[in-house]
Amino acid sequence: MGKRVDVKDLSVYYGAFLAVADVNLSIEACSVTAFIGPSGTGKSTVLRTLNRLHETTPGGRVEGAVLLDGDNIYASTTDPVQVRRTVGMVFQRPNPFPTMSIYGNVAAGVRLNNRRMPRSELDGVVEESLRAANLWDEVKDRLDRPGTGLSGGQQQRLSIARAIAVEPEVLLMDEPASSLDPISTLAIEDLVRNLKQQYTIVIVTHNMQQAARVSDRTAFFDLEQVGQPGRLVEVDDTEKIFSNPSHPRTEAYVSGRFG
């Protein structure tokens, strides 16, 4: 079941460069939050701090805390590998493992977690994950075919199936539909709306209609000026951000006047 996420006084660095400063943000369990804002304002960087992926970039480090149902994922006792299991991620480009079948791709996450399970149980997990990703009916007769043989939109749903096969509590999505055609994009958006019944979802998107369609809350990131760190300008109900935001910069951005 989805967990709530609280980001407290988070600043994110690449070496000496402060990329994003002082983010405070609360995300309810089983909701969808969209990160929007101009390029280079730190949306992806902040997203990657929510599962400790940022620190895998050389020089990547954070100050502050990220709490999952109250537990700080940056506590010295916390295992980052366990965090990444609990907080799954789907990337901009679909990334099926090239040598693996459709079945193998979904099972890979489970196997990578060293979870040994009988084949019949694994079959069940694969089917359930593909169903949850809205892909089962399209692939059930060719599970042993390569994942790379699917269309882009199907491959992205396969990536989502792989992410949810390990039963994460939070799902991070970094522009998951930006490489897809409009029909596949709508399929992903439908899926996001369904998945929030079970997962807490954070999605970075450049597409404001998409943010408006899928998210409950929207967080707007911006820079005061070039060379300054990115900041979270405001976060609110998506409807309010798009109809009556509090900050003039948000207003200018959502009405298409810059960015």
Ligand SMILES: Nc1ncnc2c1ncn2[C@@H]1O[C@H](COP(=O)(O)OP(=O)(O)OP(=O)(O)O)[C@@H](O)[C@H]1O
């Ligand atoms: N690997 C890296 N090393 C150094 N600086 C980086 C690295 N990745 C990103 N940055 C810098 O961090 C800042 C935030 O980048 P980030 O990619 O998070 O922005 P974004 O809002 O997601 O942008 P976009 O919308 O273009 O994807 C930018 O100044 C960027 O140049």
